[in-house]
Amino acid sequence: MPTTALKLQTTDRVRGIAAALEEEIVLGWLMPRERLVEEDLAERLEVKRHVVREALAELERVGLIERVPNRGAFVKLLDPTEVRQIYSVREALETLAAEQIPMPAPARLLSQLEEIQGAHSAAVASGDARAAFRANMSFHEALFAACGNPHLVELIQAMAQKVHGARSITAASAEHLALARDEHLGMIEAIRAGDRPRLVALCRQHLGPSRDAYIAAVEPRFARSKSVGG
Template sequence: MMTETIPTESTHSTLVDVLEEEIVLGWLQPRERLVEEDLTRRFGTKRHLVREAIFELERMGLVERVPNKGAVVRSLDPLEVRQVYDVRIALETLAAELIPLPAPPEVTAGLRDIQRRHAAAVDAGDPRAAFHANMAFHNALFAACGNPHLVDLIRQSAKKVHGARSLTAVDPVYLRRACDEHWAMIDALETGDRERLKDLFRDHILPSRDVYLARFGWRK
């Protein structure tokens, strides 16, 4: 039970972000209850806002809500994880096909900036900062495909399996590997090697899926 009060300005979306972060990092475990009043006290905010945040987390697929009963962190069914990853691969492959290659210098420059922050966070052993920098990297990366709606669907799909990433999102081995792959992506963007880019996209997200399935069952 965490009782620390976070005095940050508690708007609706920051609550969502913080809870999302805690789920990805494993602070909040599957099946753990989310009691509205507890969270209200913990964040020093109003129940009203906590309620909305929980509704949003439910829509994102991170939280399960039973009417009149409450909300718990969703435990992901392995089959569902597999299905979401299938779609993610398809979407990201599509994005890879749409990105103009070689990518313009300002794009790769921006990615380098973000990736430097990402690498620094990983080196510093700060999973929270690494998580955020990682999200920023992927957002900027896929934005290069020029279709904001596609980017949105990719982001949504990624969030849906956030809960499955608590195993790899705090593991230095996987974090470093992700760093290497990010640099490789930037390289592929610059050299204009589309096939390599597609392969990198696919191989980049599969580890988190496989670790999760290895841990929670390969059934079906």
């Protein structure tokens, strides 16, 4: 039996590797267009190549990377049009979910959100981007799970995942993290006050910054490449 990690089931290991790669993409360690070489990843993540292979297949299905036959996998570079479309769908889905959250909300939900947000705020304060990312994910999952429809939640998460590749810009930015924290706190307050319109408005607002930051950063590059002929 290994000392540090106990043996996981294969499916879980694949999920774990996929999640690890996803984090590296979100945090900007793996940049768009960067090539993902199976054997290198296998060595770095201390796992066999075929496990990496499966993880890459999963990330491809999710839409975070692209794979071309016999040429390998690349972190997908999202073009602004795509990002806009995805965010438009996210807005619809998250609004839909927010409108179904029971009001007044059960005390259980509030305390759960507060606990998660405590972790998030701490991560933001200490500048731990990875911890902030994870806490952020937990927050949204817990929030939307309250809508009562797990399949809707799944969709929301899937769409969020799709633009993870576009989040490296904001994921490590102190200002954006602080803004996200404040908006989370606002959502908790809105739920506590039973103010659904405010909650919905906050959810919608919450999506804007990372979308706009990415588009602002990438749009000119795309506009140029399009006119030049890429």
